[in-house]
Amino acid sequence: MPFTVKCLDCNHTVPYFPTATTCPRCESAWREAVYDYETIAQTLPAQLPQRPFDLWRYRELLPVRSPNPTLFLGEGGTPLIQAVNLGMMLGCPNIFIKDERQGPTVSFKDRQAAVTIAALKEAGITEMVVASTGNVAIAYSAYAARAGIKLWAFVTSLVPAVKMREIALYGTQVIKVTGSYDQTKQVAAEFAQQRGLYLDRGARAIPSVEAMKTIAFEIAEQLTTILGPPHIQNGTHPLWRTPDWYIQAISGGMGPLGILKGFRELKEMGFIEKIPAVAAIQSEGCAPMAEAWKRDQEIATPVSTPRTHIETLATGDPGRTYTLLYHHFHQSGGVFESVSDEEAFRAMHVLAKMEGISAEPAAAVAFAGLFKLIRNGIIKPTDTVVVNCTGHTMPPETMILGDGWARNVVLPSRVREETPQPEGLLAALNRVAPERFPRVAIVDDSPDARRLIRRILQSQGHYTIFEASDGLEALQLITREKPDLVILDLMMPEMDGFAVLEKMKANPETATIPVIVSTAKALTPDEKKRLEGQIQSLMQKGDFLSDEFVDEVRTSLRKSK
Ligand SMILES: *Cc1c(COP(=O)(O)O)cnc(C)c1O
């Protein structure tokens, strides 16, 4: 399989060998793999239907001569999942999640590890050094174990203990460095040099960047399966679709670098028409790239003391990776953005409750970025967006769940000893939850909207929920059940929300029940006037997050007391 490595500084091109890490002509460490795209464009499409959906499906575009099946752990081929509830909440229906938690070491680093370890094994390497904020070391450890490569993992002492134990479990020697991640990288480099060991060079390592391309390939294929083949454009017929946006939480920025290379290669081979814009999201306490981008600087000023709880994203000095991304973003579209730890934790909670996806805080940074970019109007409601859910290698933080996230059932000892008596069990259960919950009526003609509101309420508290799908049914329900709160849609056929509200107010039995109006359309001044003084609050559909909505519900219920 012919492929070569081209120097980014002097264009000098040489055959690839994993241990040769610099350009022989100018000594630059920044190079990229080049393949015979013309031949691959002709041969690959016919091959794909026979190949399993995993990372090695695109082997002609990877820097490994013959993929070694004995190292395989199921890398790549993660699902692309539509985020229906998030889409409804945010008013942006085409949001897809590339679920990288479903890789063998539950983060997208297992792609990097699979390709790197395969390339090193091929080159006869038996011992290596890596510096990591956690997930790279976990992924490399798993693959190194299979390949019989001894691994030294240098991690900062801030890496959560569960991650350290996982690294050690695979038989890797963990070296904890009390210092920043950038300092840890330096220590690892000195150690490797002293011992003459292979050092993983992050974004400058050919296999790492190449591995990340497979995410781009998979997204293009999967989006085409889900949304159907792309339209003919300017007479050419692209094979696959691409999203308008690819969003990822970044630390050193290797993911976007590799993914953009993947999309560029697909375009060069004529498989796609358009390279997506990339949104690269950093944690506010360590956001050298987002800061430089804001000032339109080509070079990022390193952050020497990162201030974030999200250790995975604590690369203070992105070096040249930022500059490379800066130029790519100017060419094919893209933004850097940052979010606070609190925003990330909140997004993590929303994602779990609304989509059933529990991600680690680092991955949630991408979702917090998504929320922000939609709110700022940078991502449009009609855009197709793919968010990389990069990993889940940590249990949910106490910071997110707070106290009282579980209720205890303590059975009386008599019940425990004998066969449980139903009365004893019931008495114990009654202590777990009160008998009467706030009663909420949801009135909306769209079953999807009712399901969304029901889900939001269920996931953030205890409510007795009633539903009505039209105005007449709603009035009957409200007079019969006397709910503590009505959530009312305005636009319904036959009797609309305005009419329901008037009738409620005209009946002394229902006149004082608080009402939250949820509406999809912008109201005219006249309509606003009709609602004035009649309702608790007005929520715009597709423009609230679940917890904002619940805040409104709680406030209204408190007022009704
Ligand atoms: C490594 C990692 C990132 C950052 O990736 P880069 O593209 O290298 O900046 C984000 N999230 C998770 C879970 C990671 O493991």
Ligand SMILES: [Zn+2]
């Ligand atoms: Zn060179």
